[in-house]
Amino acid sequence: MLPTPDYSAPDPTSLNTPPNYYQTKPKGSAGTPLSARSRPAVEQCGEADADGRQVCFGTSTPAAKGSSPKSGARTAGAATGVEWCNTDFENILATRFTECDVRSVPVYIRMDGVIQATARFMFLRMLELDGQNSFTEHLTIEPAQQIPTAFREINFVGVNHLCQGSCTPHEPDHSAWQGKTWWVPGEMHSASLTTSYTWDATAAGNAYLYKPDVKIDANILPSDGKIRPFMTGCQWSLDYDGGTEDLDQIRCDTTNAGPGTGCVFVNHAPTYLLNAKAFPQAAAHAWLIQKTTPNHPGSMADRKPLYYMGDSAQNSRSRNRICPTGWAATNGDASALVDAADALNCDEFAFASSYNSGGMSSAEGGMNPALLPGGTTPTGAACIGTYAKKHGTLVHLFSLNGTDPTFTEVCGRSAISGMHNQESMGNHFATFMRDMRIMDKDAYWLDTRMNDGGTCAYGTGGGQPVICKLTAA
Template identity: 90%
Template sequence: MLLFSAGGVAGAVETAPAAQPDPNAAPSTRPAAGPEKATRAAAAGARPVSGKNPTAAPLSRNAAPGGFQRVTSQKVQLKNKVTDADGDKSTLTFEVWTSDAAGNPLKKVSIADNQWGVIVSPYVASGTTVTADVPVGKLALNTNYVFHTSAFDGSLYETSWSPWAKFRIELPVDLTLPTPDYSAPDPTSLNTPPNYYQTKPLGSAGTPLSARSPKSAVEQCSEADADGRQVCFGKSTPVAKGKAPKSGAKAADVAAATAGVEWCNTDFESILATRFTECDVRSVPVYISMDGKIQATAHFMFLRMLQLDGQNSFTEHLTIEPAQQIPPAFREINFVGVEHLCQGSCTPHEPDHSAWRGKTWWVPGEMHSASLTTSYTWDASVAGKTYLYKPDVKIDANILPADGKIRPFMTGYQWSLDYDGGTEDLDQIRCDTTNAGPGTGCVFVNHAPTYIFNAKAYPQAAAHAWLIQKATPKHPGSMADQKPLYYMGDSAQNSRSRNRICPTGWAAANGDASALVDAADALNCDEFAFASSYNSGGMSSAEGGLNPALPPGGGTTPTGAACIGTYAKKHGSMVHLFSLNGTDPTFSEVCGRSAISGMHNQESMGNHFATFMRDMRIMDKDAYWLDTRMDDGGTCKYGIGGGQPVICKLAAE
């Protein structure tokens, strides 16, 4: 530890001179190290000299813009060498100024509580590199500074200052957090928007994660007649929907066809799902062909919505509607029957033809809708069981060309033969009689629900998850990056993972009490990805972990030292999330740990997450997304995820 003056610790007389000195005036004009002694011996001796390459530390791997040295800690160290040709011991005075973008000094900064506002080292041997520790709080973050040094051997000053060294304190992570609103209610995951991602539980057969990949659908055709003519349901293909008025379809009927689910409609081809509703809308061509060449086409919109609305039952809503007016090449298209399929104890209850809303045949020029509701039940009588069902439907049609052929062509359309590729299992239903949720129930197991942080109330935890999700290559829980979290339900493994990332005492040793909410609060270590996930950095590959945080030097046991380390601290009037002083993350890390308020850490999960688990009937290896509800609003300096500092002002949504 260095003293602030040659003779000991100086008294706090004033923090800075009343007027700004000339930054380049001779060091002897402001003799902080003591008066120059104009003796004959001193005059005959050599003057001490500062080094030509002063530096600030600890330095980042990358320089800041403008050639400024980037310091990665609020505990700044200034360094330079001092030599004396006579071999005398010398002191080194460190003087800091703010600067413009080019490094020109603007205003002298007091970095010590003495008359001169400078740090003066003790006497050191010639050739020594001197380090001055600037007290925390003397220098501001994200501000341009320059410093220089002057040497003094007890009698003589060097005649000029050392070259200026440009630096600025830019912590690799500096997130300004919004002020908490502890009255903000926890958001619910029950009404999150649908999406089209098929996201299977970890280890499930087939494509684990996909969204509208290449199609694998097939044509479904009748037998060809003696002339080589046949009719087919073609592969579903987007088509511009007609705008002619529908006949025979009231708005109330259209809404009833999908039980009032507004995002499930025949306006355009789509496949969307939530945890409890799946809506598959297809534009399916019906065409007449001769020897494989299409002669006429009618385009239909087929809609099938599955709704998991009961503890041992679910419902299908089927809608058929022309996408465009039926062309005159068809005399009539008549859908004459449906057949529903399911597996095991799943039983469809077939309605008779009178249950259709709207007539099920169309002639040229018509665009009305027809819809049918079908219920399914499943056996929920045995406790502790889990079942997988994949309901299917066959639709038969008589298709009569308009050219005098009296005998209609009959063909069928089976839903499972015309999936939009990559979503073929989005309609798979998992029903269970376990304790995963309240009572018995069903979910679309290949749809990942979204857990939503209460960022308004607990911004420290939300900001930490936002950082790791945005700035690291694993992007845990990010729907935008298609990186789901996978729930891990083994409590013993949960403890192992957490203890590796957050050993006892880490938060107390690395946190700051200014982040605490009140006297009852205590610092916690917040790990992300969660210890209760297979994405946890604390879970080894041998244990089934996806992203073990392994030490840089090798080894197979994960450690929190390989994560990005941060801590919450009040800075000015706002709480910030800072990277740990002196650390310089690469942003290629797979995890994060942060010393934050225990209240923010625990309340951001706790009962809120338990409710989410039960509402969504989450089981081991189920996928889910995390919405941090944090937004940088375009305030981030440098790049997110590019190895550069993440300096942003966050807002809670």
Template identity: 45%
Template structure:
């Protein structure tokens, strides 16, 4: 126990004489202008008082002051109190408690500083809320140094009105499981101020369907499931019938070419979906779709799916012959109030049992206010008819328009197409099918198109809502923000926004008007309290509390569960707490002294450069969110664009050297 008085002082009460296990001292700061006769150099001494009360019947008090009221570092009215044990403690660790008297302690943001072996911990306490109580400040590692606590009357809100008190401090030695090294230590690369910003419009192609979040305000959050795939058959005529079968899950294996041991597809007899000299409708728009992959892929404004569909000829219910076609359907969202469909047909195998097969677009379907614009049959590039062994490509481009005349509207369309076919089996009459309807061949998850006329974007337009776009940090320019997000993505169980973990971020515009951020960065001046000035970009750079997951997401720790929050906490103190620290010329992201992460936290907050925090997200609202037409609950990914080369994980330690792409 270290009291505010030295040992042996008479308390003039039941406490007798004081006892203490260390020293307590004050530091004052001289006024350089106090040079005249009778002017004392230490003005703050006039504002320091002592009174009977508190622990062992004595404490000191002064008034809290910010820099405008002559406080601050080295301020002429600043008083710094320091409690220090006489020597080191067993096991090099101690829990610390501060006693708050029942009067003369009104300040709500008293900042206790504890110089630990891992850096100076800063603990903010409301003395006004803990009158006549012992308040736990935390447990800390000191190694061979004598434990020490400092308290100044300089606060961020002090106006010279509220009292701040120095009473007793208790040090309780023990093993508190505090590591000897930083639990989090990410060595960051130097800042590259010339690093160009990523092109947020350059989005990768994916076959991964990522739907917006579905939130039931009563039941919490859930992510929104398969339909029956049907074959389409024409009427039976004299026992003959032609059907479009269900799309194949794997490509049809053409019988082996004579003497080659390989299938005709492998030998080149049946070429790929689009040969270089015979392009389809995706050429120049979505070249990545011009392959044999039977899969739907998308970007935010393109959807392309390849399906291999069999055409059966049945006689008296028995399949007599089967032809195979690849249907490629590309939806291109390129207009303000319109979009296009490029439909390509490529035969894979037409046996000699068919004299001819003719295909054509019967009609397009789209719910109001979407209207199909049918192309004239003469618009086909390549004749949509094939004979046995024929391999030419045919494609046609059609359109859709939608009514964008009403502002503030959102529509979801599922554009569909029906394909008719006429088959001429050898030795049988011509048979017409009832048509192949795209939607009855199964749902890819990318079938829905969302169009809107919301005022947050420059004009009306459409996107693929089940495609999650990727926001990419400029990590070379803003490594502090990138490293903090990387830490939470890769070392915490929720992995927010990490595509490889399939855990998207879900957009919440405004973050409940900043309430999510206020929940995580819930202490006034938290970043300024815990930042390292040497880790800032410049002397004018103000520290920020960087919260991740972002406040404008349902993933934010500040988003309540009853409103659909996925990772709710009651305070930012429940998150992994880190700060940027300069150490021997290299900036590190480290856990705050006095905090030991469990690595089961669901959120993070970090005291980092304001320039880096704000710069890392500058392109989000200004460009990314608008270009991707992000709406409430939309999914998106975060690419931190920073990599960690890490030491083998031992216990709760993450020690990495970070590099940028």
């Protein structure tokens, strides 16, 4: 049972979706073809003196997705202007245009390999893609706890930024720091530095990959009267948390993917939000296929992204295989229509404009071809088949007669209102594409904005839902 449509409900915007830590690369992307590609995290040490003593930056605490606060008793948010990017938690999060990496990094003195004293700092680096041919880094350093008295002073003496190709960091001088860059026992202040980058956007029709990096150098003085400081440094790319090492990779382009030129974090998948309140027939169909089929297309919870497929000819082939001409009129019910100008449509999911489409063969690059037993050509007959029909005052989705699903299918097709089918995508999806600068093979998630609220009644054969009452968000 579907909720009553509210045609005045505005389209939700994907620009305000929460950040997440999933590194979701474009289809077929094997890695980062850049010199700054990450390696396993390593400690970074200065040279040992004649007595065998040296200072090191250790590896950061694994950023276990915001699981625990820092050691200090206070709450010290970084001055980034982005609420979710602060030094309260070790974490790494991103949206399509902002990436925030917060690390708890130890600085220690050791003798002949044995650690004698440790001071722990919170390092925050936020990258904002805030210009058409530029982006910005905000770097914040602050103690995570009181600095032990074994240290006389810890002084961060300089930074050096790196980038590739036509990407140029504009190195600020030391006076650009906000706050002192040295600490003695008892001090808990923050120091922040903003650095801008530009890239060459003069040639049209190009896309570039960048992976900005920063080296942070420090002088460490122990408290035992040693006058000459020990020196060491920390390079950002040598200390990534596993599985997120390419979340800060930036793709900048001068194509027609978005308005003007611009950049995105290419390995962050944005989320497309269906307007379930206005178009519940389309949203309910997508919910059904995403929820109950083994491939869960577009589900962030199941880590099953959709991958945009930009070939219009292939789009047509895939759609015609799943939704041949006349299928909706033959299998649909006119009671689902909105008004006299409406007409029945075949709604396919996953979308024909995705590599997840059941209508795209493996030879064509498809991930989930819908094949009947013994068949070699994808067909909608292998999908879950449903149709929308009014029952009482509300519209329901029913299984087509004689085609009750097994819920092992890889796709769905449903005969629904053409207005619901087309308006749930149309200009709304085109806006999403441009806002997020989506290109061929880019990953994205689909939020159907539908919820069963635990109302599903389950059958006895396999435990799959047979009746659900859906609500729209």
